[in-house]
Amino acid sequence: xxxxxxxxxxxxxxxxxxxxxxxxxxxxxxxxxxxxxxxxxxxxxxxxxxxxxxxxxxxxxxxxxxxxxxxxxxxxxxxxxxxxxxxxxxxxxxxxxxxxxxxxxxxxxxxxxxxxxxxxxxxxxxxxxxxxxxxxxxxxxxxxxxxxxxxxxxxxxxxxxxxxxxxxxxxxxxxxxxxxxxxxxxxxxxxxxxxxxxxxxxxxxxxxxxxxxxxxxxxxxxxxxxxxxxxxxxxxxxxxxxxxxxxxxxxxxxxxxxxxxx
Amino acid sequence: xxxxxxxxxxxxxxxxxxxxxxxxxxxxxxxxxxxxxxxxxxxxxxxxxxxxxxxxxxxxxxxxxxxxxxxxxxxxxxxxxxxxxxxxxxxxxxxxxxxxxxxxxxxxxxxxxxxxxxxxxxxxxxxxxxxxxxxxxxxxxxxxxxxxxxxxxxxxxxxxxxxxxxxxxxxxxxxxxxxxxxxxxxxxxxxxxxxxxxxxxxxxxxxxxxxxxxxxxxxxxxxxxxxxxxxxxxxxxxxxxxxxxxxxxxxxxxxxxxxxxxxxxxxxxxxxxxxxxxxxxxxxxxxxxxxxxxxxxxxxxxxxxxxxxxxxxxxxxxxxxxxxx
Amino acid sequence: xxxxxxxxxxxxxxxxxxxxxxxxxxxxxxxxxxxxxxxxxxxxxxxxxxxxxxxxxxxxxxxxxxxxxxxxxxxxxxxxxxxxxxxxxxxxxxxxxxxxxxxxxxxxxxxxxxxxxxxxxxxxxxxxxxxxxxxxxxxxxxxxxxxxxxxxxxxxxxxxxxxxxxxxxxxxxxxxxxxxxxxxxxxxxxxxxxxxxxxxxxxxxxxxxxxxxxxxxxxxxxxxxxxxxxxxxxxxxxxxxxxxxxxxxxxxxxxxxxxxxxxxxxxxxxxxxxx
Numbered sequence: 001x002x003x004x005x006x007x008x009x010x011x012x013x014x015x016x017x018x019x020x021x022x023x024x025x026x027x028x029x030x031x032x033x034x035x036x037x038x039x040x041x042x043x044x045x046x047x048x049x050x051x052x053x054x055x056x057x058x059x060x061x062x063x064x065x066x067x068x069x070x071x072x073x074x075x076x077x078x079x080x081x082x083x084x085x086x087x088x089x090x091x092x093x094x095x096x097x098x099x100x101x102x103x104x105x106x107x108x109x110x111x112x113x114x115x116x117x118x119x120x121x122x123x124x125x126x127x128x129x130x131x132x133x134x135x136x137x138x139x140x141x142x143x144x145x146x147x148x149x150x151x152x153x154x155x156x157x158x159x160x161x162x163x164x165x166x167x168x169x170x171x172x173x174x175x176x177x178x179x180x181x182x183x184x185x186x187x188x189x190x191x192x193x194x195x196x197x198x199x200x201x202x203x204x205x206x207x208x209x210x211x212x213x214x215x216x217x218x219x220x221x222x223x224x225x226x227x228x229x230x231x232x233x234x235x236x237x238x239x240x241x242x243x244x245x246x247x248x249x250x251x252x253x254x255x256x257x258x259x260x261x262x
Numbered sequence: 263x264x265x266x267x268x269x270x271x272x273x274x275x276x277x278x279x280x281x282x283x284x285x286x287x288x289x290x291x292x293x294x295x296x297x298x299x300x301x302x303x304x305x306x307x308x309x310x311x312x313x314x315x316x317x318x319x320x321x322x323x324x325x326x327x328x329x330x331x332x333x334x335x336x337x338x339x340x341x342x343x344x345x346x347x348x349x350x351x352x353x354x355x356x357x358x359x360x361x362x363x364x365x366x367x368x369x370x371x372x373x374x375x376x377x378x379x380x381x382x383x384x385x386x387x388x389x390x391x392x393x394x395x396x397x398x399x400x401x402x403x404x405x406x407x408x409x410x411x412x413x414x415x416x417x418x419x420x421x422x423x424x425x426x427x428x429x430x431x432x433x434x435x436x437x438x439x440x441x442x443x444x445x446x447x448x449x450x451x452x453x454x455x456x457x458x459x460x461x462x463x464x465x466x467x468x469x470x471x472x473x474x475x476x477x478x479x480x481x482x483x484x485x486x487x488x489x490x491x492x493x494x495x496x497x498x499x500x501x502x503x504x505x506x507x508x509x510x511x512x513x514x515x516x517x518x519x520x521x522x523x524x525x526x527x528x529x530x531x532x533x534x535x536x537x538x539x540x541x542x543x544x545x546x547x548x549x550x551x552x553x554x555x556x557x558x559x560x561x562x563x564x565x566x567x568x569x570x571x572x573x574x575x576x577x578x579x580x581x582x583x584x585x586x587x
Numbered sequence: 588x589x590x591x592x593x594x595x596x597x598x599x600x601x602x603x604x605x606x607x608x609x610x611x612x613x614x615x616x617x618x619x620x621x622x623x624x625x626x627x628x629x630x631x632x633x634x635x636x637x638x639x640x641x642x643x644x645x646x647x648x649x650x651x652x653x654x655x656x657x658x659x660x661x662x663x664x665x666x667x668x669x670x671x672x673x674x675x676x677x678x679x680x681x682x683x684x685x686x687x688x689x690x691x692x693x694x695x696x697x698x699x700x701x702x703x704x705x706x707x708x709x710x711x712x713x714x715x716x717x718x719x720x721x722x723x724x725x726x727x728x729x730x731x732x733x734x735x736x737x738x739x740x741x742x743x744x745x746x747x748x749x750x751x752x753x754x755x756x757x758x759x760x761x762x763x764x765x766x767x768x769x770x771x772x773x774x775x776x777x778x779x780x781x782x783x784x785x786x787x788x789x790x791x792x793x794x795x796x797x798x799x800x801x802x803x804x805x806x807x808x809x810x811x812x813x814x815x816x817x818x819x820x821x822x823x824x825x826x827x828x829x830x831x832x833x834x835x836x837x838x839x840x841x842x843x844x845x846x847x848x849x850x851x852x853x854x855x856x857x858x859x860x861x862x
Contacts, residue, residue, distance in 0.1 A: 020770035031777035034797060035785050039642070039649075042792035046646040129794070173623030177630060184634055194641045284861060331861070336694045338859045352858075356697040364695055371692055375613050387605045388696050390598065 003097055004105035011109025022117050029066040029122045036190075037062045037130060043194075051193025051200065057220050060133040061191050063126035064216050067119035071111045072150050072211055074188050076158040076179045078172075079103075084165035093254060100159060100246055107155045115147075139221050142228055146215035149235035154211040156242030157182055163246065166253035187213035207238040273345075274440060274472045275310035275333065280342035282328050282496075302328040304496035306342070310489075312439070315466050315473040317487035317504065325496040326476045330442060333474075334362060347439050360389055363433030363471075367445030370425065371432055372417045378428050379413040382435060389436035396435060403431040407461055423454030430461060434471070441465070443475045447482055459485045480575075492584060500584050516573040517545045517557055522566040530560050541568070602698050606706030614711060621712050628715025632665060635787060636723055650791035656819055657788065658727035663743075664786030664811035665720025667750025668779075672716055675701070675755040676779070677708040682765040682772040685857070694858070701759065701850060733818045742814055742832060749835035750786075750810035756842035757782055757805060763853035778805055786811045802827070806842060809835040 044055035165171035185208035331337035335355030492500035527535035532552035537544040684690035761775035802808040817832035
């Protein structure tokens with residue numbers, strides 16, 4: 001356990017040196033936040049609420065969402081897939097630690113940094129111009145827990161996608177598709193409450209809302225008591241399912257390598 | 263009647279008072295930064311005649327690649343006067359690019375996933391060489407460097423030695439008047455190194471192409487260069503014919519003896535003690551004057567020797583040597 | 588000593604054509620990958636239209652524009668963006684080259700660095716990004732209340748070409764920042780990808796200050812909004828005459844000249860300070 005904490009800590013330290021990149025990222029997140037917020041506000045010129053969200057909810061959703069993009073890691077990464085493609089993964093597999101846990105620790109290390117330095121600024125800047133909803137302390141605590149879980153779900157998903165590199169010469173096709181599906185159905189592009197109700201219902205049965213939509217809804221204070229626990233449970237279940245699926249696929253992949261005499 | 267302070271010369275590289283300084287911000291403590299001026303090149307004069315083969319050596323960080331970058335126009339000098347093949351690199355970079363061939367040992371100028379032949383063809387268009395001339399050059403170099411079977415292989419599948427031969431060809435296809443080489447033999451096996459060196463000698467002799475070579479490999483220098491420029495801390499500290507320099511510095515070796523018991527510096531004919539550390543003594547001697555075994559005999563007469571090694575001079579030690587003298 | 592005619596811009600483009608041709612041929616070797624990627628790119632563009640569809644599932648008009656009218660915006664902007672992505676987005680790789688030290692190799696060749704960057708990472712599969720917007724544009728032209736005339740017919744290709752150049756200029760200018768702060772490439776995304784999102788919606792919806800910036804500083808208004816407004820005979824709330832749509836080519840040329848100047852300035856800076 002200690003090892004994984006160290007991995008996370010080192011990842012945090014490493015990414016903290018990229019100050020310029022962080023600043024650039026904050027700028028871009030903020031600009032996107034503004035554009036998307038204005039678009040959604042235009043919708044609210046026509047209607048009071050959409051899917052239970054009012055204008056303030058929607059704009060808050062946008063800025064919290066922009067901050068969460070990097071924390072949750074919705075854009076994925078190709079580090080694992082690259083190591084598989086180049087064959088370096090063989091070295092990793094010989095090490096005495098769990099692959100998935102290692103990469104999860106890396107994700108959490110990144111997330112900790114991003115949460116502070118890319119999560120907060122866009123929201124603060126957005127709050128200057130727009131009327132944003134801030135959560136009560138209990139809601140915020142619940143939000144933190146939910147983000148923690150969301151990360152697990154998102155990580156497990158992107159981990160699985162990258163494992164396709166074991167089977168495909170060029171993993172990028174399926175990987176990209178998987179990432180975009182996740183982005184769309186997680187609410188990263190537009191709150192899923194904007195979907196037609198049949199689509200929203202279907203989407204909520206999928207793991208993707210657990211990655212972004214649900215945590216942000218927790219921030220907005222839409223869940224209390226039992227409903228809140230229900231959200232956590234949903235996230236936990238999806239995280240477990242995807243983690244186990246990932247482990248299963250990995251074991252098949254490793255078996256294949258061994259058979260090929262790698 | 264001279265119209266400038268520098269007379270027109272037949273030198274292909276003519277450099278006077280070349281300087282380059284960088285403003286660097288360094289961390290000073292947890293949050294503050296300090297601005298420093300780093301003088302990478304602190305005043306260099308250099309004249310290279312057409313057709314010469316010159317070595318340009320020095321330790322890491324001495325300013326070699328900074329100089330090369332200024333000669334090619336990649337970097338703008340902070341001060342000084344530069345003419346390469348009659349052109350000013352800073353202002354006439356693209357024109358100069360047509361007359362220079364460059365080979366980087368560690369970076370490739372070829373297109374990674376295309377066959378070697380395609381890279382050559384693309385370069386033909388980049389440098390606008392007419393087809394007949396290009397074909398003739400390619401035929402000649404492909405034969406000289408034995409590239410025939412490799413022409414249809416993607417560059418990424420070539421071994422380092424094969425790739426270097428490709429890079430050399432690529433650099434020469436447009437008939438440059440100067441060839442700049444940055445560590446061309448690094449990482450190559452002995453056979454490839456010799457092939458590259460022989461090729462360079464032939465090119466210089468047959469075409470009169472001027473060659474400027476930066477390298478850490480002393481044997482490259484010994485084999486290829488008539489003249490040597492040594493740079494350290496941004497200045498030329500030695501400029502002369504290779505024979506003279508190796509005679510002066512490279513002829514010296516050091517016998518390192520571990521005596522059974524520590525003692526005062528040995529007074530031995532033919533050698534000078536440069537360092538004493540307990541029972542270990544460093545004895546510098548000239549290889550023409552006395553052989554290592556001779557010296558050992560003389561030393562043994564003065565003290566009991568437990569162990570010994572012989573240090574040969576390398577670029578670093580020669581430079582250190584030159585710098586401390 | 589070989590053919591040494593003085594450089595003309597036409598021959599520089601000839602070199603670019605050859606480099607690009609070599610890349611296309613190399614990519615074509617991996618056909619499966621190529622088509623998969625093409626599809627992937629088409630899907631990316633589909634996400635944006637899916638978002639617009641989701642919006643219009645809830646309202647009939649956005650800022651006074653109907654769904655089909657917004658589709659016209661999406662189509663015009665999307666095709667321009669896709670073309671710029673194909674031709675000049677490779678300028679984003681400058682950061683990677685600077686860090687690896689390989690940017691110097693570009694400076695050692697007698698070909699403009701922008702052309703070399705464009706050619707070195709040229710990927711025909713990026714055309715996939717144009718498929719969706721093209722389809723949407725075609726549909727929009729049929730369904731939106733476009734005032735058809737000779738002028739409108741001419742305006743469409745003019746707008747797309749101008750839009751491509753404008754996005755290209757934005758790409759170049761914003762990516763130049765990496766010559767000063769090498770890790771800041773993402774700033775450009777705010778203006779390129781962010782700009783693309785902004786052009787998909789009527790500029791009416793943005794706050795006044797943002798609208799002004801998007802018209803006079805980063806001329807996104809000329810990519811889709813003003814031309815579409817003219818085609819649809821709508822008035823611009825900022826008060827620009829609808830004939831401003833025809834200023835797009837002038838704006839594009841100005842933007843490109845600015846891009847050229849900024850890039851040249853950036854290269855000069857790089858050559859003074861090194862990497």
